[in-house]
Amino acid sequence: MLTVRAPATSANLGSGFDVFGVALGTPADVVRVERAPKTTITVTGAGSKYIPENPAKNTVGAVAKALDAPARIRIDKGVRPSSGLGSSAASAAAAAVALNALYDRGRSREELVPIAAKGEALVSGEAHADNVAPSLLGGFTVVTDDGVTQVDASVPVVACLPEMSVSTRDARGVIPKSAPLEDVVDTVGNAATLTVGMTRNDPELVGKGMCDDIVTPERTSLIDGYERVREAALEAGATGVTVSGAGPGILAVCHRQDQREIASAMVDAFDAGGVESRAYQTAVGEGARLYR
Ligand SMILES: Nc1ncnc2c1ncn2[C@@H]1O[C@H](COP(=O)(O)OP(=O)(O)O)[C@@H](O)[C@H]1O
């Protein structure tokens, strides 16, 4: 039996829609695999009752099929589904690493990115790889049609998850089909600033580069209390705040010493609107880890 822990991720970071992603230190999914004549899946843990065990509907089933690696697969969910923290991607990344090792397929982590992304196509309609890439490779990742670029960044963050769910498929439905050139120019500038910030582990530059006037504004309306929580986090010292992935999670970048205050300010701000939430005080961290 092989075990893999694959981390939650936060995609987009505002200015990098479908391109940027970071691996988070916590939470994570743990996937165990054993060779079997056909693939079976069991799911336990956070939100497991909302996750199908049918291999044709679970992201890990798509990965097992793509690697031609039938297995008995057990998923222990640490990452709640439909939260904006790459829950479906964490399972897919873990399964890709585990099944690649179980069947000696010899694929590199980079080669596993499009394979794990097949799971994302199953649940959100598109094989966006901005969650599976950081979950597989760790750090900060930039995904383009030409492949993945990875930076071993380590920036402190707070990821606040309200007790509501937004499906990635639905949140992709509200995105505008085109954007004014001036918004595109601003976004390119912000994305470049953020990228430099990641290479320097500089929370100020990363936070400054998170602004996006194209995709994020359309999605914040799906998150009850977003503006209040964003303002509370900024007031408590966050250097940048945006929607995590497709939401409803909200990601704040910060200096380590402000983390605790930001976490409690975000939870209190959701609470003021009658919404329960949980905040992870973590940092950009490592990718999937294999335990033999
Ligand atoms: N292994 C899995 N882990 C989590 N969700 C899964 C998995 N397989 C299929 N799903 C489905 O994917 C959807 C959640 O994915 P998505 O909407 O992209 O949110 P998230 O940001 O949490 O990945 C849910 O409908 C869930 O049932």
Ligand SMILES: N[C@@H](CCOP(=O)(O)O)C(=O)O
């Ligand atoms: N780029 C995707 C990312 C979705 O992330 P998730 O964690 O919400 O699944 C998008 O913004 O649609």
